Amino acid sequence: MKKYLLIVLTGLIWACGSNGTGTDEPTPQEDGKDRKAILIHLADHVIIPSYANFKLKLDAMLAKSDAFTSQPNTANLQAFRSAWIEAYIEWQKVELFDFGPAEKQTIRNFFNIYPANEIGIQSNIADPAANLEVPASYAQQGFPALDFLINGVAKTDEEIVAYYLTPVEGTKRIAYIKRLTTRMNSLLDKVINEWNTTYRETYVSKTGLDISSSTSLMINGFVLHYERFIRSGKFGIPSGAMLNGVVAPEKVEAFYKKDISLVLAKTAHQAYVDFFNGKAVKTGFEGPSIKTYLDALKANDSATGKNLSEIINAQLEATKLKLDVLKPNLYEEVKTNNQAMVTVYTEMQKTVRLLKVDMTSAMSITITYTDNDGD
Amino acid sequence: MMGINSYLKKTSSAAPLAVFRICFGFMLMGSLIRFWAKGWIDSLYIKPTYFFSFYGFEWVKPWGEYTYVLFLICGLCAFLVAIGLFYRVAIIGLFLSFSYIELIDKSTYLNHYYFISLICLLLVFLPAQVYFSVDSYRNKHIRAQFIPQWNIDSIKLMMAILYFYAGLAKVNSDWLFHAQPLSIWLPARNDMPIIGFLFNYAWIPYLFSWFGCLYDLSIPFLLWNKKFRIWAYVAVIVFHVLTALLFPIGMFPHIMMVAALIFFSADFHQKVIDRLTSIFRIPSTWLHDNLSYQSPRFLHVGFMVFFIFQMAFPFRYLAYPGELFWTEEGYRFSWRVMLMEKAGYAQFTVKGTNGLQAVVNNNLHLSTLQEKMMSTQPDMILQYAHHLRDYYANMGFTSPQVYVDSYVALNGRLGKPMISPHTDLAKEQDSFSHKTWILPFNDTIKGF
Numbered sequence: 132m133k134k135y136l137l138i139v140l141t142g143l144i145w146a147c148g149s150n151g152t153g154t155d156e157p158t159p160q161e162d163g164k165d166r167k168a169i170l171i172h173l174a175d176h177v178i179i180p181s182y183a184n185f186k187l188k189l190d191a192m193l194a195k196s197d198a199f200t201s202q203p204n205t206a207n208l209q210a211f212r213s214a215w216i217e218a219y220i221e222w223q224k225v226e227l228f229d230f231g232p233a234e235k236q237t238i239r240n241f242f243n244i245y246p247a248n249e250i251g252i253q254s255n256i257a258d259p260a261a262n263l264e265v266p267a268s269y270a271q272q273g274f275p276a277l278d279f280l281i282n283g284v285a286k287t288d289e290e291i292v293a294y295y296l297t298p299v300e301g302t303k304r305i306a307y308i309k310r311l312t313t314r315m316n317s318l319l320d321k322v323i324n325e326w327n328t329t330y331r332e333t334y335v336s337k338t339g340l341d342i343s344s345s346t347s348l349m350i351n352g353f354v355l356h357y358e359r360f361i362r363s364g365k366f367g368i369p370s371g372a373m374l375n376g377v378v379a380p381e382k383v384e385a386f387y388k389k390d391i392s393l394v395l396a397k398t399a400h401q402a403y404v405d406f407f408n409g410k411a412v413k414t415g416f417e418g419p420s421i422k423t424y425l426d427a428l429k430a431n432d433s434a435t436g437k438n439l440s441e442i443i444n445a446q447l448e449a450t451k452l453k454l455d456v457l458k459p460n461l462y463e464e465v466k467t468n469n470q471a472m473v474t475v476y477t478e479m480q481k482t483v484r485l486l487k488v489d490m491t492s493a494m495s496i497t498i499t500y501t502d503n504d505g506d
Numbered sequence: 507m508m509g510i511n512s513y514l515k516k517t518s519s520a521a522p523l524a525v526f527r528i529c530f531g532f533m534l535m536g537s538l539i540r541f542w543a544k545g546w547i548d549s550l551y552i553k554p555t556y557f558f559s560f561y562g563f564e565w566v567k568p569w570g571e572y573t574y575v576l577f578l579i580c581g582l583c584a585f586l587v588a589i590g591l592f593y594r595v596a597i598i599g600l601f602l603s604f605s606y607i608e609l610i611d612k613s614t615y616l617n618h619y620y621f622i623s624l625i626c627l628l629l630v631f632l633p634a635q636v637y638f639s640v641d642s643y644r645n646k647h648i649r650a651q652f653i654p655q656w657n658i659d660s661i662k663l664m665m666a667i668l669y670f671y672a673g674l675a676k677v678n679s680d681w682l683f684h685a686q687p688l689s690i691w692l693p694a695r696n697d698m699p700i701i702g703f704l705f706n707y708a709w710i711p712y713l714f715s716w717f718g719c720l721y722d723l724s725i726p727f728l729l730w731n732k733k734f735r736i737w738a739y740v741a742v743i744v745f746h747v748l749t750a751l752l753f754p755i756g757m758f759p760h761i762m763m764v765a766a767l768i769f770f771s772a773d774f775h776q777k778v779i780d781r782l783t784s785i786f787r788i789p790s791t792w793l794h795d796n797l798s799y800q801s802p803r804f805l806h807v808g809f810m811v812f813f814i815f816q817m818a819f820p821f822r823y824l825a826y827p828g829e830l831f832w833t834e835e836g837y838r839f840s841w842r843v844m845l846m847e848k849a850g851y852a853q854f855t856v857k858g859t860n861g862l863q864a865v866v867n868n869n870l871h872l873s874t875l876q877e878k879m880m881s882t883q884p885d886m887i888l889q890y891a892h893h894l895r896d897y898y899a900n901m902g903f904t905s906p907q908v909y910v911d912s913y914v915a916l917n918g919r920l921g922k923p924m925i926s927p928h929t930d931l932a933k934e935q936d937s938f939s940h941k942t943w944i945l946p947f948n949d950t951i952k953g954f
Contacts, residue, residue, distance in 0.1 A: 429689075
């Protein structure tokens with residue numbers, strides 16, 4: 132009965148539609164409201180290629196790491212370090228895909244929770260069987276732990292090399308580096324493998340907007356990434372903007388290397404902008420994206436008629452300008468020029484509102500993650 | 507006056523009310539079981555550490571683990587009402603337990619729960635047990651085949667108020683001229699089979715908005731009129747099936763589809779009962795006693811007062827300045843359903859005079875649902891601010907001040923701050939008077 136009535140009604144509406152408003156209505160595909168097209172573009176031209184790029188950099192880092200661990204000397208250390216920097220930068224372009232396989236493996240928790248826990252790392256070195264799967268171990272592995280191990284254990288490169296050449300202890304330390312890099316590699320393989328096998332299909336076929344749909348999971352992960360990991364993690368917490376003005380320069384990303392913290396933040400920010408605009412990783416072509424979807428929905432500021440996507444892009448651009456005036460070493464910036472750090476945070480806070488309230492509301496997506504402000 | 511007196515003396519078959527009692531009781535029992543099965547008792551009434559009580563009902567608290575007992579009582583009462591056993595006790599129990607549950611936390615407020623509470627209240631005073639019930643089977647002294655016509659009409663009137671006021675609320679510029687919020691909600695369903703593609707067209711939300719508004723405004727009259735009744739009921743089915751498919755609104759469409767049967771003739775309901783007696787092999791002699799039930803006279807005035815109140819109460823928003831959708835002063839209990847896409851963000855800062863300061867992590871105090879509801883509703887923001895004041899006072903903040911950085915988007919407008927960021931909410935009192943610390947909406951939504 133219900134089905135029958137629905138079909139009748141559908142027929143009626145269909146009939147009204149065909150003799151009614153005419154043919155100048157764009158087709159749904161052209162209209163940009165086709166979420167499947169967006170998901171396909173993002174999967175095939177942004178997400179999967181980004182992981183592939185990161186995989187190359189991580190493989191390169193692994194090779195240099197192996198060279199260093201088999202023969203610790205300053206040349207190998209420096210080669211390892213620059214490969215680590217390149218991989219860390221590339222990581223910023225995939226960290227934002229925190230849904231699906233990445234969320235399942237909680238790869239971010241194992242790759243980039245900082246500041247590194249030095250005491251935990253030392254005790255893991257002493258105990259090769261230490262559990263690296265538990266939340267307590269997040270800050271004892273991944274890029275921040277490597278940062279400590281190749282930049283923070285001593286002042287000069289010679290001293291660092293010596294740290295690994297110490298009898299007995301040195302072998303254990305080297306074993307821990309190996310353990311960490313192997314683990315990173317296998318986690319990334321799991322994520323990539325799932326994208327390349329089953330998840331891509333799942334991702335592009337769950338086209339709804341309910342809380343388990345791809346778009347909803349993606350947008351939740353996307354907004355959360357900006358709020359918690361770009362705004363709070365990289366700027367809000369170190370600058371003290373979120374903690375009553377108590378500055379914490381030691382909480383910047385890449386604290387031991389220090390002079391790459393800005394480039395990491397800028398890379399993450401640019402990757403965010405590019406994902407919003409659906410910029411294909413290989414060609415730079417901007418395909419169906421969150422931006423085109425918002426435009427198709429005609430999401431705008433009713434007071435000025437300005438597109439919401441333009442407003443968001445303008446705000447992201449304004450943030451970028453604030454980032455541009457910072458010096459590469461954010462640890463120093465917090466200590467000597469913290470107002471500029473707070474300004475970035477304030478600018479990002481405006482973006483968070485646009486993303487979390489205006490964008491999700493226009494898309495009819497429910498934010499399902501809970502706030503972590505003030506942590 | 508003669509008209510009224512003769513109307514009050516008019517009798518009707520008791521069958522429609524009996525069928526309504528059975529359907530209503532079982533539907534309610536079903537929705538309570540569904541609620542339980544989905545784990546919502548735990549997530550909505552046990553897990554949260556703070557609850558947004560209704561003004562004047564602060565004494566209503568969840569029962570911790572025993573909240574399950576509360577639901578058990580409620581479900582049992584619904585079952586007893588359905589079969590008509592210990593009816594008076596059961597319907598009073600149902601009214602009290604159901605209303606109690608709904609009063610625990612504002613964030614779970616739904617108009618249809620309010621509707622259910624009101625119907626329960628009416629049923630407390632109506633003779634729904636005199637016909638085709640276990641009570642009347644066991645006790646021939648309470649049996650009656652006829653009841654006053656107004657008894658049945660009062661249920662219809664309650665439904666008519668719900669629909670008509672819901673329709674009236676849709677007569678506003680956002681709904682009719684901007685097709686908001688349907689312009690936001692419908693494209694979200696464009697991947698539905700068969701009809702999904704329609705939601706890509708900009709005119710479809712307009713069609714749905716106008717149809718929905720006209721439906722709500724006219725359906726009570728069409729259902730009441732014998733000539734249009736069948737077609738009106740078809741419209742009821744189409745409308746509610748569509749809403750059930752398109753929106754996550756739970757049991758409401760199903761309850762309305764069943765409740766609307768009350769508009770059908772006594773013959774129809776008698777046939778339903780005859781059918782039931784033959785299916786369940788119930789002897790039918792006790793159903794034909796030709797006796798009439800008289801409602802006590804004080805109910806005439808009581809019901810009149812009740813309905814005058816129901817018709818006036820939704821208009822209380824007129825007593826407040828500012829835009830209703832923005833301030834939500836007088837928004838609840840007024841049959842305003844699915845009118846707003848409202849999303850918000852509220853970040854609280856607490857400062858003690860002893861220099862302590864904290865940015866609040868809402869996650870530590872509220873569930874996701876509570877936070878979502880709180881961030882767009884000024885009265886809840888105030889309640890929460892008071893909770894924070896007390897919480898931080900215990901944490902050693904001396905006379906804590908509470909400020910909120912709020913940002914709210916309504917029906918496709920760009921978001922903006924809703925609450926004055928310079929007002930110390932710790933010092934503001936909740937009341938029925940206008941909240942002066944709500945920032946102006948600076949836009950107008952014309953209409954009801």
